[in-house]
Amino acid sequence: MTIELIIERSKPDRKGYALPKRDVPAYELPGVLSRQKTACLPEVSEPDIMRHFVNLSVMNHHVDKNFYPLGSCTMKYNPKINEELSRLAGFTKVHPLQPMATVQGALRMMYELGEHLKAIVNLDAVTLQPAAGAQGEFTAISMFKAYHNKKKESRAYILVPDSAHGTNPASVNFSGFRPLTLPSNEKGLVDVEKLLELMTPRVAGLMLTNPNTLGLFEKQVTKITSIVHDKGGLVYLDGANLNALLGITRPGDLGFDAVHFNLHKTFSTPHGGGGPGAGPVAVTKLLAPFLPTPVITKQRETYSFDYNVPDSIGKVQTFYGNFLVMARAYTFLRIVGRDGLRQIAKSAILNANYVVQSLKDYYYLPYPDYCMHEGVLSGRKLKESGLRTLDVAKRLLDYGLHAPTVYFPLIVSEALMIEPTDSESKETLDAFIEAMKKILDEAKENPDLLKNAPHHTPVRRLDEVKAIKELKVRWKT
Numbered sequence: 001m002t003i004e005l006i007i008e009r010s011k012p013d014r015k016g017y018a019l020p021k022r023d024v025p026a027y028e029l030p031g032v033l034s035r036q037k038t039a040c041l042p043e044v045s046e047p048d049i050m051r052h053f054v055n056l057s058v059m060n061h062h063v064d065k066n067f068y069p070l071g072s073c074t075m076k077y078n079p080k081i082n083e084e085l086s087r088l089a090g091f092t093k094v095h096p097l098q099p100m101a102t103v104q105g106a107l108r109m110m111y112e113l114g115e116h117l118k119a120i121v122n123l124d125a126v127t128l129q130p131a132a133g134a135q136g137e138f139t140a141i142s143m144f145k146a147y148h149n150k151k152k153e154s155r156a157y158i159l160v161p162d163s164a165h166g167t168n169p170a171s172v173n174f175s176g177f178r179p180l181t182l183p184s185n186e187k188g189l190v191d192v193e194k195l196l197e198l199m200t201p202r203v204a205g206l207m208l209t210n211p212n213t214l215g216l217f218e219k220q221v222t223k224i225t226s227i228v229h230d231k232g233g234l235v236y237l238d239g240a241n242l243n244a245l246l247g248i249t250r251p252g253d254l255g256f257d258a259v260h261f262n263l264h265k266t267f268s269t270p271h272g273g274g275g276p277g278a279g280p281v282a283v284t285k286l287l288a289p290f291l292p293t294p295v296i297t298k299q300r301e302t303y304s305f306d307y308n309v310p311d312s313i314g315k316v317q318t319f320y321g322n323f324l325v326m327a328r329a330y331t332f333l334r335i336v337g338r339d340g341l342r343q344i345a346k347s348a349i350l351n352a353n354y355v356v357q358s359l360k361d362y363y364y365l366p367y368p369d370y371c372m373h374e375g376v377l378s379g380r381k382l383k384e385s386g387l388r389t390l391d392v393a394k395r396l397l398d399y400g401l402h403a404p405t406v407y408f409p410l411i412v413s414e415a416l417m418i419e420p421t422d423s424e425s426k427e428t429l430d431a432f433i434e435a436m437k438k439i440l441d442e443a444k445e446n447p448d449l450l451k452n453a454p455h456h457t458p459v460r461r462l463d464e465v466k467a468i469k470e471l472k473v474r475w476k477t
Contacts, residue, residue: 002031059458061355061402063270067428069355071405071417072165072213074243074265077424081335082268082328091327096319100304105301106323111296114332116280121259122181122252127290128280128326129317133240136260136279137171137207142232142313143258143283143290144205145176150290150311153232155204161190163213163409165238177204184411188214188367189225200226205234205257211241213409213417217354225255234258234287239279242266243422244349244373247342258283267329278325292316344422349375351420351429358433362440366412374419376412385447389414392439394461395453399435432449 044052058065068075085091094106114126115378128134141158148155157180158172162369180198185191189212199206206228210218218224225235237251237259243266245251251259255352264271271277283291293312294305305320350371356365356375363377379389393403393416405417420429443448454460 021099028040032325048095058450061397066071066400067404067420067424067432068402069404069418069420069432071215071376071408071419072240073271073405074262074373074419074421075264075271075402076224076241076243076268076421079267079326079332079335082331085331086324086327092326094323096300097098104303107296109330110301110320110323111298111448112173112325113333114280114296114327116330116333117261117280121256121261121282122250123256123259123282125291125295126280126282127291127316128278129292129315129321130260130279130281131322132277132315133238133260133262133265133279134167134171135316136262136281137167137172137238139279139292139313139316140258140260140281140283141175141177141205142316143173143287144236144347146290146311146313147234147287148204153201153204155202155233157203159195159198159203159206159228161208161212163188163411164207165213165240168207168209172207182206187369188216188411189213189218192220192223192227195224195227199231199233201229203228203229204235207236207238208256209238209241210254211244211372211374213241214367214412215241215244215374215417215419216367216369216375217244217372221254227343235258240265241373244324244345246345247338248345252284255288263325263329267334269325270382276322276325278322278329292359294320304459345373347422348420351422351424352418354426355418355420355429355433361437362437363416373421374417375415376409377418378412379416382414382443385443387443387447387450389416391443391450391453392416392436395439395442395450396435396453398456399438401432401435 063075063077090105094103100107110128114128118124118126127139131227144158156178158162158175159182160168160172160176160179161182161184163184172179180203183191183194190208195206206224207431208218208221208224210221212218228235234257235255237256239251239260240262242261246266258281260279261267261279261430263269264276265278269276269278289309289311290313291309292315293309294307295309297304297306333341352371352373353373356371356377359377360368364380366376366378379387379392380387382392389406393406396403404419405415407415408417409415420432439450452461
């Protein structure tokens with residue numbers, strides 16, 4: 001039977017839109033939204049439009065263009081096979097409200113990704129929901145809160161090292177705790193004596209980045225986790241630097257109760273420009289009852305969402321997380337395998353030490369121990385020429401290289417945090433090292449060259465103070 005839908009419309013209103021006389025079916029565009037005139041769009045040939053976007057892409061800096069040693073951000077190269085597979089119709093056209101029977105393949109992929117992540121860190125349960133590392137932090141510390149509340153314990157503080165990522169104290173506050181600063185010792189590691197002093201029954205746990213933001217491995221990590229556990233606390237690993245541990249050691253073996261993964265860093269999804277991201281969290285059996293709902297379960301060969309988690313902290317993300325980031329990470333993990341993960345960490349550590357050791361006689365190295373996946377130099381010698389670390393960062397752009405992270409961690413004056421990542425060749429590292437040396441020579445011979453850098457970028461150096469005071473968020477035409 002054919003059903004004809006006749007939509008009666010009145011005369012156009014003053015703005016030229018036709019208004020429907022009666023309700024319009026949900027699948028019919030309401031007349032008020034219908035265009036009455038042809039859109040005035042430019043006619044552009046395919047070559048012109050392609051050149052437009054290609055030229056825009058080369059004006060920007062990205063990891064496909066050249067080296068991007070942004071410390072603690074792991075801007076590694078992203079294999080294009082990840083992108084190809086994430087664009088398969090079975091992934092891009094799936095809908096979160098479909099019946100579970102029709103998305104078994106997607107559920108299987110998510111479940112298996114979770115199993116891989118659990119094996120990498122040797123923990124017992126996992127959620128894929130968090131959409132970023134910071135949200136992973138928030139999720140884990142919220143689970144700490146739920147755990148202590150379940151035990152009817154009144155704990156108010158979370159210890160956060162002074163070298164931690166800035167998101168750590170923010171996550172603590174959002175989770176209902178208060179951050180308590182744990183200082184570093186003279187070697188840039190956690191001050192264990194201070195930890196013993198601060199770890200009281202009022203402290204719910206510790207957030208630890210290992211290796212820390214100086215790129216140094218906490219040699220007393222098992223002692224640190226034992227101290228916290230002995231006082232009834234929990235220990236969380238900020239997984240931003242997990243690229244240094246893959247296949248070498250597992251956080252679960254070191255005493256951590258929870259860890260988040262940056263799928264968009266460690267497991268190779270593009271994340272420049274603010275996204276997309278994913279920050280799954282793995283936990284011990286102790287914390288499994290508090291995982292966000294739903295959790296993905298497997299019964300024989302059937303996969304499903306389980307909402308029956310009475311002590312859950314609830315949902316932390318719309319639907320089930322950033323699914324296509326999961327698809328990229330799953331692809332990457334299946335390709336590299338267990339041996340590949342270990343090689344990733346070994347290459348990252350070798351690359352970082354090669355760069356830092358090559359530059360330590362030119363830039364100041366505040367903590368001389370060998371680093372892990374990243375190292376922190378200081379540009380404090382530049383003050384002799386009236387320059388700052390920022391000037392080096394800007395000048396690097398003229399060499400076609402992105403700058404490292406500058407002025408972080410805060411415990412290093414004029415910090416230059418360099419992370420070469422596992423995906424860079426020796427030739428690329430040599431070019432970066434040579435550029436850093438040349439810039440130091442330029443600083444001595446012609447300081448103004450650095451002060452006014454960059455010279456060859458589409459946008460020159462901005463007046464940062466003015467930009468903050470006179471913020472403009474849209475173009476004027």
